[in-house]
Structure formats: C-alpha cells, structure tokens
Amino acid sequence: MSDSQGEEVRGLALFATMGDVNFKALMRGTYVQNFPPRIDLIHENEPADFLHVVLSGAVDLFSQWNRRETSMATVRPVSTFILAASISDLPYLMSARTLEKSRIALIPSQDVRRMFAADTAFATAIAAELANSYRTVVKNTKDLKLRTSLERLANYLLRQSRTRGAPDFDLTTEKKRLASFLGMTPENLSRAFRALEPHGVKVEGSHITITDPQGLARYAKPNPLIDDYST
Amino acid sequence: MSDSQGEEVRGLALFATMGDVNFKALMRGTYVQNFPPRIDLIHENEPADFLHVVLSGAVDLFSQWNRRETSMATVRPVSTFILAASISDLPYLMSARTLEKSRIALIPSQDVRRMFAADTAFATAIAAELANSYRTVVKNTKDLKLRTSLERLANYLLRQSRTRGAPDFDLTTEKKRLASFLGMTPENLSRAFRALEPHGVKVEGSHITITDPQGLARYAKPNPLIDDYST
DNA sequence: CGTCCTTTTGAACATTGTCAAACACTGTGG
DNA sequence: CCACAGTGTTTGACAATGTTCAAAAGGACG
Structure with missing residues (x-):
C-alpha cells in the first residue's frame, strides 16, 4: 500500500x-x-x-x-x-x-x-x-431490551442530531436499513416516524427536523449509559 | 487474600x-x-x-x-x-x-x-x-433480533441440555429471571413453555425434559454462530 | 419513458405485554 | 407443627405493539 x-x-x-x-x-x-x-x-x-x-x-x-x-x-x-x-x-x-x-x-x-x-x-x-x-x-x-421501537427511534434521532450538531439533518442510511438496525420492519418505522410528530419530529423524505428538542428528549429519556458512545 | x-x-x-x-x-x-x-x-x-x-x-x-x-x-x-x-x-x-x-x-x-x-x-x-x-x-x-421469543427459549433449552450433557435437567435460574434474560415477560415465558410441548419439551416445575431432541432442534434451528459459546 | 426499488398506507393478523386473580412454594414466627 | 406473609408461577381476558400482505405512491436511473 x-x-x-x-x-x-x-x-x-x-x-x-x-x-x-x-x-x-x-x-x-x-x-x-x-x-x-x-x-x-x-x-x-x-x-x-x-x-x-x-x-x-x-x-x-x-x-x-x-x-x-x-x-x-x-x-x-x-x-x-x-x-x-x-x-x-x-x-x-x-x-x-x-x-x-x-x-x-x-x-x-x-x-x-x-x-x-x-x-x-x-x-x-x-x-x-x-x-x-x-x-x-x-x-x-x-x-433493544429496555426500549420500545418508538423509543429507540426517538433516541436514535437525538443521537444523530447531537453528532451532527444541528436540530435538522439528513438520514445517512436508507430507512429500510435503519429499520433493520433498530430491530423493526420498514412499515413499522414509517409509522413510528409519524407517531413521533406530536413529540417534535418533522419528516420530509430523508430530511429530519427536530422541531422540539426538549419535547423529544422528554419522551425519549436519553441515557448516557445507552446513548453516549464516548463513555 | x-x-x-x-x-x-x-x-x-x-x-x-x-x-x-x-x-x-x-x-x-x-x-x-x-x-x-x-x-x-x-x-x-x-x-x-x-x-x-x-x-x-x-x-x-x-x-x-x-x-x-x-x-x-x-x-x-x-x-x-x-x-x-x-x-x-x-x-x-x-x-x-x-x-x-x-x-x-x-x-x-x-x-x-x-x-x-x-x-x-x-x-x-x-x-x-x-x-x-x-x-x-x-x-x-x-x-434477540433474529428470533422470536419462542425460538429463543427453544434454543436456550437446547444449549442447556448440551452443556449438561443430558436431555433432562433443572433450570439453574428462576423463571422470572430467565424470562428477563430472554427478553420477555414471565407470563409470556410460561406460555412459551406450554407452546413448546408439541415440539418435544416437558415442564414440571423447574425440571425440564426434552422428550424429542431432534424435533426440538428442527423447530429451534440452532446455529453455531449464535448458540456455540466456544466459537 | 419505463423499470426497479423504496417508502407509505390500509387492513388483517400475530405476537407480546398488562392487569387481575388464583395457586404454589418458601420461609418465618407463633 | 401450623398459620401466614411474601414471592414466584400460572391462567384468563384484554390491550398494545409489531408483523404480514397487498397495493399505491414516490424516486432513482438507465
């Protein structure tokens, strides 16, 4: 090389x-x-x-x-x-x-x-x-074991938002693969995105906007011992 | 010491x-x-x-x-x-x-x-x-991600049977904790045991008898890359 | 423009969890 | 030794969650 x-x-x-x-x-x-x-x-x-x-x-x-x-x-x-x-x-x-x-x-x-x-x-x-x-x-x-699929998605979005340093971002992966990673079907993921709307998530294709970060965090309850990659 | x-x-x-x-x-x-x-x-x-x-x-x-x-x-x-x-x-x-x-x-x-x-x-x-x-x-x-709870239990029983070297054995753990380990509720585990009966599992309290090892294996489809601890 | 794949939506279904109650088991203290 | 409390287990009815199947809509790309 x-x-x-x-x-x-x-x-x-x-x-x-x-x-x-x-x-x-x-x-x-x-x-x-x-x-x-x-x-x-x-x-x-x-x-x-x-x-x-x-x-x-x-x-x-x-x-x-x-x-x-x-x-x-x-x-x-x-x-x-x-x-x-x-x-x-x-x-x-x-x-x-x-x-x-x-x-x-x-x-x-x-x-x-x-x-x-x-x-x-x-x-x-x-x-x-x-x-x-x-x-x-x-x-x-x-x-996987402590959270529902909706909670996993919510926390995934918060992690993404944090690593990008912005409340809105593009998904880096196909939704199909994201669903598989999060342990659910594509259909379920599609509905989960919809279900997060009242918690402050807007979805336009692969562009995600977290309109209410605090509200989403209140629902997702992120935890360093699950969601922080540095510790 | x-x-x-x-x-x-x-x-x-x-x-x-x-x-x-x-x-x-x-x-x-x-x-x-x-x-x-x-x-x-x-x-x-x-x-x-x-x-x-x-x-x-x-x-x-x-x-x-x-x-x-x-x-x-x-x-x-x-x-x-x-x-x-x-x-x-x-x-x-x-x-x-x-x-x-x-x-x-x-x-x-x-x-x-x-x-x-x-x-x-x-x-x-x-x-x-x-x-x-x-x-x-x-x-x-x-x-966790590739199997249903019933399949996880079936494979768990096969692993136990193998490590004990016998088709019948006592559970080493409370069913409540086994359920939690397998990622389900105690109620679900209780029903899962029942559901495995036609596949060759007999349950008497904490004593398990695998009456049809081949039948159970046919259902459980054990895989070395999931179920073998040595590889 | 058509083809292929992904995504979304709806409806039916399956699986799993929740709640409540009964039962079994274990150990304690009377 | 028994009564009893506490916990684990099982069962039933029901609710929530998640999957499957089918179909339509949307995008990417030759």
Whole structure:
C-alpha cells in the first residue's frame, strides 16, 4: 500500500502508538482495494483472514438466520471492523457489504496477531479497542431490551442530531436499513416516524427536523449509559 | 487474600499466563468477600474501582432504564465480570447482584491497569478475554433480533441440555429471571413453555425434559454462530 | 419513458405485554 | 407443627405493539 494510505491507517488510535518499524511491517502485507456499492466483502462463518479498515465509503455489518436478516452496525471511515475475529482466529460472526463505493484496507490477520504479540503498545491499543467495541454492543443490547421501537427511534434521532450538531439533518442510511438496525420492519418505522410528530419530529423524505428538542428528549429519556458512545 | 484463594484465580485463563511476581503483586491488593444472596455488588454508572471474580455462588448482571429492568447475563464460577470497564477506567454499564451466597474476589482496577501495561502475557490474555466477551454479546444480539421469543427459549433449552450433557435437567435460574434474560415477560415465558410441548419439551416445575431432541432442534434451528459459546 | 426499488398506507393478523386473580412454594414466627 | 406473609408461577381476558400482505405512491436511473 502507498505511504499516503498508510498515513490514514496510522491516524487510527488502534495503530497510532505502535512502533514505526512494526507499523511498516504490518503495512507491507496490507493491500487496499476499491469496491463498488453493494458488494459483499465478507460472509459470516468464513475464517477471519483479514482485519478490515474502512478508508472511505461505508460498510454495513449484518447477520442472517433462518432466512431472516438484520443490520448490526454501520462502519464509517476511518475505522476497523471484525477485530475480535481477527485476533481470536475465529470465524466472522457477521457479514459485511459496502453501502457505497468504498476503499478498504485489508490487513492479514496473521500479521495482526504477530504484531499483537510483538508490540506492547499495539496490544494495549487492541485491548482498548475491544473494550470499546464490547461496551458499544452492550449499550445496543440495553437499547433493544429496555426500549420500545418508538423509543429507540426517538433516541436514535437525538443521537444523530447531537453528532451532527444541528436540530435538522439528513438520514445517512436508507430507512429500510435503519429499520433493520433498530430491530423493526420498514412499515413499522414509517409509522413510528409519524407517531413521533406530536413529540417534535418533522419528516420530509430523508430530511429530519427536530422541531422540539426538549419535547423529544422528554419522551425519549436519553441515557448516557445507552446513548453516549464516548463513555 | 489467602494462597488457596489465589490458586482459584490463577486457574482462570485471564491470570494463568502472567508472571509469578506480577500475579502475587496483583493479589496483594485483592481481597475476598462473602456475600449473602440478593446483595447489590455494583450499580451501573459507578466508577469501576474493582475487577470482580466470582469464586463461588452466582451473580446476575442487569440494567435499568426508565423503571424497566432486564437481566443481561449470569456469571458463574470461576470467571470475571466488568473487565471492559476496569480496563477502560469508565463507569459500569451494568449492575450486579448475587443470586446465591457468593464468594467474590475484588481486584483494584488500578492494579489491573498497571499490570496490563507491565505484563505482556497478561495484556494478551485480557485482549483474548475481551474479544471473547465481545463475540458473546454479538451472538446474544443476533439471538434477540433474529428470533422470536419462542425460538429463543427453544434454543436456550437446547444449549442447556448440551452443556449438561443430558436431555433432562433443572433450570439453574428462576423463571422470572430467565424470562428477563430472554427478553420477555414471565407470563409470556410460561406460555412459551406450554407452546413448546408439541415440539418435544416437558415442564414440571423447574425440571425440564426434552422428550424429542431432534424435533426440538428442527423447530429451534440452532446455529453455531449464535448458540456455540466456544466459537 | 419505463423499470426497479423504496417508502407509505390500509387492513388483517400475530405476537407480546398488562392487569387481575388464583395457586404454589418458601420461609418465618407463633 | 401450623398459620401466614411474601414471592414466584400460572391462567384468563384484554390491550398494545409489531408483523404480514397487498397495493399505491414516490424516486432513482438507465
């Protein structure tokens, strides 16, 4: 991979602290590929041969069982996915497909495991990343088990509004996929948007306006231990 | 803590590989406490001062939001809980209470973080443990999102039967808590048990007999990427 | 302009939760 | 040992939530 691409990877907390020589060695086996939209990158149950880094575009992590499918997460630049499988040398638990045209760096899992053993700073960063991933999934589970779908949507909108820093914004994802991520059907999501109108939400296509942030928050009751990604 | 108690902790994969001196140093700050049943050990949002190790008994991890409560996991000997919070020096995401009389070792999080930086083998073991925890929660999320409550119960019973190595067994947990863990109400669980009868499940109080394992499996469609804890 | 897919809407249905009551089980104190 | 309280479990009736199916409307794109 080129040096400029290497810089993008190096900027990640996961790779920022490791030794220079080790990082270069890791990049030696790494290659970057461009993918069109809607391409399957990996499929659950396959051996985790590569740690993936999304450099640009967006990737959907999803799972299937018994002809049902659910969206588990969206990965946006610059970040990695399926680190746990790579480190553990176990099969992927989730599948991944590009949502848009994407540039992905592929780091051989074997090299990751080797560097993990060789470079203490890298090992530390990996543990921090895994701890963070774990806490994110736990928060997601709490969201799913403690809230109704309407409450999940309300809190999702508040989170979006906060990360964008504005009371109005465009949805970054298809409503169909948002529904799947929130654990409901598209039909139910459509009705949920309607049901949030009296709580201060206006929907025009994919453009959302939170007309009454306090009112929506009063209904949604956001909680740092579910809705804050930083803690 | 005494040496014999130290041995129990040492037996855990998490502590088995670290240096002897480091392990002893870690145990120096550790103390063991006995708790009666139904005692709150930690509460979500508190600072993660201690890594907990269940030496005997059983501990329920649960979360609350807006006057609702859900059981997230049961921790049985010998294993640790809230490692991610300890390592990250972030508040607990879950609360914990004893289910039975329990013996718990409390390891100061500060010491854990110090040893994590000092002992490479320990750091490796921590990353492995975190990766494993992450994958467990992902499997749990797939269970929740891809299956109905009836399917979750059926698969739960198959998992129990498999880990006990017998087609009949006693439930290790109250039905009320099992319901909460599976993401349903006690009433719904009671009816779910009834609904599984035609699929080969007999319920007498807390004693479960799987009269038709193949039939139940045909209905439950167990999947290694959801139901196997080892992969 | 037509085609494909997403989104929305309506109606029927299924699943799950709520409330109330009865029953079972456990442990306590008389 | 029994009465009793407290809690967990089960059952029934009903309400709320969510899904399915069908169809129409809206958008994206060749």
